[in-house]
Amino acid sequence: MGKILFLTCPEWDNGTQYLSRYSTLIIQQAKKLNIEYKAFYKDEAIPEKTTKYLIKKQPSLIFINGHGDEKSLEGDKDKILFSVDKNLNLLKNKITYARACNAGNLLGKKIAEKGKTCFIGYKSPFSFWIDNKRCSTPLKDKIASLFLLPSNEIIISLLKGKTAKQANEISKKMMVKNMLKIVKMNEKKEPGAMAWLSLLWNNYSGQVLLGEDNLKFN
Amino acid sequence: MTNSDKINEKEELAKQLVLARIDVMPSSFELSIGDKGTFTKKQIIEEINKNSEVGKQVIDMQLNFIKALSTGKLTQTLTQ
Numbered sequence: 001m002g003k004i005l006f007l008t009c010p011e012w013d014n015g016t017q018y019l020s021r022y023s024t025l026i027i028q029q030a031k032k033l034n035i036e037y038k039a040f041y042k043d044e045a046i047p048e049k050t051t052k053y054l055i056k057k058q059p060s061l062i063f064i065n066g067h068g069d070e071k072s073l074e075g076d077k078d079k080i081l082f083s084v085d086k087n088l089n090l091l092k093n094k095i096t097y098a099r100a101c102n103a104g105n106l107l108g109k110k111i112a113e114k115g116k117t118c119f120i121g122y123k124s125p126f127s128f129w130i131d132n133k134r135c136s137t138p139l140k141d142k143i144a145s146l147f148l149l150p151s152n153e154i155i156i157s158l159l160k161g162k163t164a165k166q167a168n169e170i171s172k173k174m175m176v177k178n179m180l181k182i183v184k185m186n187e188k189k190e191p192g193a194m195a196w197l198s199l200l201w202n203n204y205s206g207q208v209l210l211g212e213d214n215l216k217f218n
Numbered sequence: 219m220t221n222s223d224k225i226n227e228k229e230e231l232a233k234q235l236v237l238a239r240i241d242v243m244p245s246s247f248e249l250s251i252g253d254k255g256t257f258t259k260k261q262i263i264e265e266i267n268k269n270s271e272v273g274k275q276v277i278d279m280q281l282n283f284i285k286a287l288s289t290g291k292l293t294q295t296l297t298q
Binding site for chain 2: 132180
C-alpha cells in the first residue's frame with residue numbers, strides 16, 4: 001500500500017468543471033506537504049486507466065469527484081469507475097471520499113464492509129450554487145466556495161494527518177460556519193441567501209462517514 | 219384532512235417557498251445538482267412547475283430544510 005492520494009477529476013459539464021478546479025487546491029496542499037498524488041483528469045478518468053493504476057500502486061487515499069448514484073461512482077462522461085458489482089475490492093483497506101451524489105446510501109455501505117476501510121460521501125444529492133459570471137474562474141466564485149471549500153477540507157485534513165472522523169467533523173464545522181455566514185447575508189437582505197442555506201443544509205445533513213472512523217492516511 | 223392531503227399540502231408549501239426564493243435570486247446564479255446537470259433560475263422554475271424529476275428533487279431538498287427548521291435541528295446545529 002502506498003501513501004499516495006488518488007483523484008479523479010472529470011470535467012465534462014459545469015458541475016464537474018467546478019469540482020475539478022476546486023481539487024487543484026487539494027493538489028497544492030499535497031505538493032506543499034510533499035505527498036505523492038496521481039490525478040486522472042478529463043478523459044483519463046475512465047476505468048481502463050484508473051483500475052490499472054489502483055492495482056499497481058495501491059494508493060491509500062481515494063478522492064472521487066464526479067457524478068454518482070446509490071450504486072455507482074462515475075468518471076468521464078458517465079463511465080462507471082466503481083459500482084456495487086465492479087472494482088469494490090480496489091477500495092479495501094483504504095479511505096475513500098466521494099464528492100458525488102447519493103453513494104452513501106448503498107455503495108458506501110458496501111465499501112465500508114471491506115476490511116479496515118472507511119467511506120465518506122453523501123446519502124443525498126451533492127449540490128451547490130454557482131455564479132455563472134465566475135464560470136471561467138470558479139475559485140473566485142464566492143457562492144460556490146461556501147459549498148466546495150468545506151468538502152475540500154475532508155481531504156486536506158486527511159493529508160495533514162487527521163483521522164477520518166476528525167476530517168469529517170472539521171468539514172462539517174466549516175459548513176456550519178458557512179451557514180452562519182449565509183444567515184448574516186440573509187439579514188442583510190442578500191437575494192438568494194435562503195436558497196443557499198437550504199442547499200448547504202442538505203449537503204451537511206447528507207454527509208456520512210461509514211466504516212472505520214479512526215483510520216488515518218498512511 | 220387525510221394523510222395524503224397533508225403531504226400534498228406540505229409539498230405545495232415547499233414548492234411555493236422554493237419558487238419565491240428562486241424568484242428573488244439574481245439571474246446569474248445556477249444550481250448544480252449532481253448528475254442532473256446545472257440549471258439556470260428560469261430552468262429551475264420550469265422544472266418545478268412541470269413536476270419533473272429535477273423539480274421534485276429541488277422540492278425534496280426544501281422539505282428536508284423545512285423539517286430541520288421546524289424540529290429545531292437547524293438551530294441546534296448552528297448554535298452548538
